[in-house]
Amino acid sequence: MNTYTKDGQTITYHIIRKSNKNAYFRIKDGVLVVTANILTSKKAIESFIDLKFDVFYEKINRDQFVEPTDQITLWGKTYRLDQFYGNFSYHIEDDHVTVRSRSDDVVSIKKKIYLSELNKQVLITHEEILPVLRSVGLNILPIKIKYLKSKFGSYHRKHHEITLNSFLTTLDPIYLAYVMFHEYAHVLVFNHSKDFYNLLDKLMPNHKVYQKDLKKIAIP
Numbered sequence: 001m002n003t004y005t006k007d008g009q010t011i012t013y014h015i016i017r018k019s020n021k022n023a024y025f026r027i028k029d030g031v032l033v034v035t036a037n038i039l040t041s042k043k044a045i046e047s048f049i050d051l052k053f054d055v056f057y058e059k060i061n062r063d064q065f066v067e068p069t070d071q072i073t074l075w076g077k078t079y080r081l082d083q084f085y086g087n088f089s090y091h092i093e094d095d096h097v098t099v100r101s102r103s104d105d106v107v108s109i110k111k112k113i114y115l116s117e118l119n120k121q122v123l124i125t126h127e128e129i130l131p132v133l134r135s136v137g138l139n140i141l142p143i144k145i146k147y148l149k150s151k152f153g154s155y156h157r158k159h160h161e162i163t164l165n166s167f168l169t170t171l172d173p174i175y176l177a178y179v180m181f182h183e184y185a186h187v188l189v190f191n192h193s194k195d196f197y198n199l200l201d202k203l204m205p206n207h208k209v210y211q212k213d214l215k216k217i218a219i220p
Contacts, residue, residue, distance in 0.1 A: 001031070004046055006053045007151040010215045012123065015045065023048070027059050054150040058172035063217035069106045072097050074117055078171040081106075088112060111147055114166040118145050118176070122164065125177050129184075132203055138184055149219055153179040167219050176190070178210035 004011050013032035023036040023045065034045055049056065061119050064082045065213040067073065072081045086100035090113055122143055130140065141162050148154075151212040153176075155162050169174045181203045189196040200207050 002042075004048060004053075005215070007154065008179075008214055009053075009057055009151055010195070011049060011053065011056055013045075023169060025052075025056070027056070031058055031102055032056050032060065043091075057187045061220070066105075066220065067186075072110055072113065073170040074113070075169065081110075083109065089118070111166060114147070114169040115145055117169045118164065118166050121169070121173055121176060122180075125180060127175065129154065129180060129203075132181075136188065136202060138187060138198065141184070141187070145148050152214060152219075153183045155183040155190075157190060160187075164218065171217070174183060175210055178204060178207055178214070181207065182211075200219065 002013050002015065004013060004145040011032055012030070015032055016033065016035045017038045020035065020037060023040055024033060025048070026033050026035075031157060032049070036045060066191055070081050072079050074092070074097070079092065079095055082096055082098045083104070084098070084100045085102065085108075088099075088101050090097055098108055099113065101112075103109065122145075126140055133139065141160060144161060144163045146163055147167060148163070152165045152168060153163060162180070164176070164183075168179060168201070181200060183194055185200045185203060189199055194211050204210075
């Protein structure tokens, strides 16, 4: 078995060597199975995996996590989700999240809650990490929040802004802090070179623990 990692996400793949002219890619039991000619290099295979990474990753992880419709996970804790008709609003109390919505689409309702919660937590996390960012000459950047299927965050050099995955709302807030540090580090070092990880060591000395955890988490 081999692994290929991109933007903090990992695909496990297995190469089967045959005499066929072309390479074929299929998903089986959570593994990307590659059937390729004996002369096809591993570098060429990984180049194609990189090109189609988002497609392969989504197919591999699509069915790995299905949360019940009457539950919602926020910041690492699972709540009972109670729905009522009305203009969108929600309230968290004890182990219940009460939500009002004119739509009965549970997936859309959850994503609205994720968006709202992450917006609140980003403000808190920015206050916590700002002194560390300033220590290396960084300042707060604009943050966009989207529901992404193949990565937890990204830094856009052209627009000088960071995009965060609203799915982070389901995890402990420490993972949000890690992703934010990771993307801010890209402002100074755009690639994943040794310099990048040396910088990340300064920003968050224990970042490797959270990076390793996130590689195991599938985004539904």
